[in-house]
Amino acid sequence: xxxxxxxxxxxxxxxxxxxxxxxxxxxxxxxxxxxxxxxxxxxxxxxxxxxxxxxxxxxxxxxxxxxxxxxxxxxxxxxxxxxxxxxxxxxxxxxxxxxxxxxxxxxxxxxxxxxxxxxxxxxxxxxxxxxxxxxxxxxxxxxxxxxxxxxxxxxxxxxxxxxxxxxxxxxxxxxxxxxxxxxxxxxxxxxxxxxxxxxxxxxxxxxxxxxxxxxxxxxxxxxxxxxxxxxxxxxxxxxxxxxxxxxxxxxxxxxx
Numbered sequence: 387x388x389x390x391x392x393x394x395x396x397x398x399x400x401x402x403x404x405x406x407x408x409x410x411x412x413x414x415x416x417x418x419x420x421x422x423x424x425x426x427x428x429x430x431x432x433x434x435x436x437x438x439x440x441x442x443x444x445x446x447x448x449x450x451x452x453x454x455x456x457x458x459x460x461x462x463x464x465x466x467x468x469x470x471x472x473x474x475x476x477x478x479x480x481x482x483x484x485x486x487x488x489x490x491x492x493x494x495x496x497x498x499x500x501x502x503x504x505x506x507x508x509x510x511x512x513x514x515x516x517x518x519x520x521x522x523x524x525x526x527x528x529x530x531x532x533x534x535x536x537x538x539x540x541x542x543x544x545x546x547x548x549x550x551x552x553x554x555x556x557x558x559x560x561x562x563x564x565x566x567x568x569x570x571x572x573x574x575x576x577x578x579x580x581x582x583x584x585x586x587x588x589x590x591x592x593x594x595x596x597x598x599x600x601x602x603x604x605x606x607x608x609x610x611x612x613x614x615x616x617x618x619x620x621x622x623x624x625x626x627x628x629x630x631x632x633x634x635x636x637x638x639x640x641x642x
Contacts, residue, residue: 584614
């Protein structure tokens with residue numbers, strides 16, 4: 387479970403809130419899709435949930451653990467796949483996975499079993515003895531996914547996880563997301579690939595200008611049951627843009 391209550395975040399010297407009074411609950415056993423235009427606040431929200439960023443106000447709970455009160459306990463419940471591949475290039479793939487597993491306190495025998503299982507699933511078995519610096523973009527993405535799963539997290543957070551994955555690996559990732567949810571865990575999934583979100587997610591949230599503008603099941607959001615999520619997304623975000631625009635063009639400071 388993820389619970390955000392009145393969370394706000396402003397970056398240094400910016401007059402605009404990157405995340406603006408955001409409240410949200412993501413339940414155990416569901417895949418939650420998080421959508422928004424570039425700069426809408428998606429990655430900032432995810433970095434707040436994972437404890438990478440500290441909110442200016444509001445609270446974050448992970449399975450009932452307040453992130454501010456007990457950050458180690460809260461973070462131990464989370465598996466995180468970031469939207470970049472900042473890894474230790476001087477380590478071998480196997481060394482990186484062993485390091486991550488050890489940091490989470492995974493027993494050696496369990497860690498080996500999980501590494502073997504996931505490496506085989508993502509066809510990375512032959513590559514994990516190699517240096518990460520030699521990996522392709524897609525191989526690093528696979529390694530990141532495996533690293534986020536070796537400690538059996540109760541909350542799995544994925545920020546643009548399909549980037550660089552081949553079709554087979556993307557299918558395996560989506561299958562793992564569903565298995566995690568079926569096991570009673572929480573999956574929080576941010577992506578620009580709207581058709582994937584539409585196919586795999588149980589609920590969807592749309593953020594724009596730091597504000598949550600829609601949260602519901604897909605069927606409830608699209609009242610007529612026929613509109614695609616892509617069309618819905620464009621409608622909601624463009625409507626929000628119009629509402630934010632000044633009523634009078636002369637107010638923009640330019641002379642008539």
